[in-house]
Amino acid sequence: MDFGNxxxxxxxxxxxxxxxxxxxxxxxxxTLVNLFNDKEKVEILRNANPAEDILPLLKDKNED
Incomplete structure (x- = not known):
């Protein structure tokens, strides 16, 4: 994606x-800081399709 920079x-x-x-x-x-500090999760994020694949990455590990 090109944003002009x-x-x-x-x-x-x-x-x-x-x-x-x-x-x-x-x-x-x-949550985003923790996500981007995990190289494996960042790779999953980059390749996620459909977008619903991202939701487990964003779930708080302390939530039920």
């Missing part, structure tokens, strides 16, 4: 957040 091409992952409050926004950012 040749130093950052190609872009392989684009993330958008839409949290309803500050707490959930911070929690989402923390």
């Amino acid at each position: 040749k130093d950052n091409v190609p872009v392989s992952v684009v993330i958008s957040l839409g949290a309803i409050d500050n707490y959930l926004h911070s929690k989402a950012l923390s």
